[in-house]
Amino acid sequence: MMSSSAAYPPLNAPGGNMFNNMPGYEGIGAAGFLPPPMPTEPVPPPQPMPDNWDIPALTEDIAREALKDFASSHCCYGSDPADKGVITNMEPFNTFRYRLETFTEVRSHESAQKPYExxxxxxxxxxxxxxxxxxxxxxSLFTNHTEEIRVPYTSSVKECDGCHAKGTKTCQNCNGNGYKSCTRCDGSGKKEEQDCGRCNGTGKDKCSKCNGKGTLECDICKGKKKLLTYIKLKVEWKNNENDYVVEQNSGLKIDDLDSVSGKELFKNSQYMAYPLLGFPDHNIYEASERLIKEHQSKFAQTSRILQQRQTVELIPITKVNYKWKEGMHLYYVYGKENKVSAENYPDSCCCVIL
Structure with missing residues (x-):
């Protein structure tokens, strides 16, 4: 066991903070982060790509049912275009979505205190x-969580400075008197030449904050008179996520795809991700390479990377053209949920909900 004089400075050492010269915790309270240990695991080799990248084509029946559901979910939309419209063309614009998740751990510390128990x-x-x-x-991996830990062998006990080890403080509401001037008689004790019924003629009201005691429990030590001081380690686990969707020329806004899921083609979780070399769409390979580098640059110096996960989804998008009342119209069916986007639905009115 290391002696106290060799391990740490005395509690009353000049400079104030007794933790300042503790190995690993120097300069506690200053801005900054705790650099993580260097990783020792090797980068894994490339992962084999699956062979099946296809997704079944949308049928006319499913496309029509999707439009019916869309129309029924809007109080101002009529059902005729969905029921009676004639589908003239359906064109697939399926696209890929790549997602990189980096699960990190960040540690920071500060001096802390609590009532001594x-x-x-x-x-x-x-x-x-x-x-x-x-x-x-x-x-669990890829979930956010924060934990605060009292670092072992850093705890000491001291008297509470806030109350000078009394456990109580003077009530500021009544200046320690335990009472305040009666608001009904303004402290005179009389109301219309009779004893005030509120204060029984005393001119005083019991302080409601301290219940007439004149003191309150110390809000720092909670009446314990002493404080436990220690180093608090804050550990934050965070799932950092970025998506990339390959551009498609259907006319559907990419932002619309944020609310839907696709067919999962590839999912891989390991200590360090590797770019998806050999993926049929070169845009996905380039996105994986770029995002992996960005995550390494952004997180490796300030965090400990615990795990990375890559996912590729094939998102179905079908552009549907249909004819209704001599006019040509279109809508999009997209995602596994068969969500519909129809910005210019032809049978709509202004509703007034009373």
Whole structure:
């Protein structure tokens, strides 16, 4: 066991913060981050690509039912175009969506204190573990979570400065008197030449905040009179996600695709992702290469990367042209949910809901 004089400076050392010279926690309270340890796992080899990239073509019946559902979900839309319109052409514009998720762990620390409740004051007993040596159990992969941990061997007990170890503070509402001037008689004790019924002629109202005591429990030590001071380690797990959708020339806005899912063609989770070399659409390979580099550059220096996951979906998009009342119209059916976009639906009116 390391002696206290060798391990850490005395509690009353010049400079104030007793944690300043603790190995791994120097300059506590200053802005910055705790650099993660360097990764030791090798980059994995490329993953084989699946062979089946097709998605079944949309049938006219499904396209019509999708438009019917769309019309019925709008109170101002009539059902005739969906029921009686004649589909003249259906053209697929299926596209790919690539998603990269990087699951990271970030650690930061600060000096903290809490009301003392009998915890062991273990400061000085042995050197504290380094920030990245403190045990913290991560949540399920690719889920966000935050945990605060009291670092072992950093705890000490001190008297509460806020109340000078009394456990109570003077009530500011009544200046410690326990009462205030009666609001009904303005402190005179009389109302219309009779004793005030509110204060029984005393001219005083019991302070409602301190219940007449004149003191309140100290809000710092919660009446315990002492504080436990320690180093608090904050551990944040975060799933960082970026998507890329290959441009398609159907006329449907790419933003519309954010609300739908597609057919999952590829999903791979490992310590370090590798660009999807050999993917049939070169745009996906380029997107995977670019996003992997961006995530490495953005997260590797300030976070510990625990896992990366790549997903490729084939999103169905069908442009449907149809004829109704001598006019030509179109709509889009997209996503596994068969969602519809029909900006110029031909049978609509202005509804007034009373």
């Amino acid at each position: 009998g915890e062991t004051a273990d400061f000085y007993t042995q050197p504290a573990p380094q920030p990245w040596e403190v045990q913290a159990k991560p949540p």
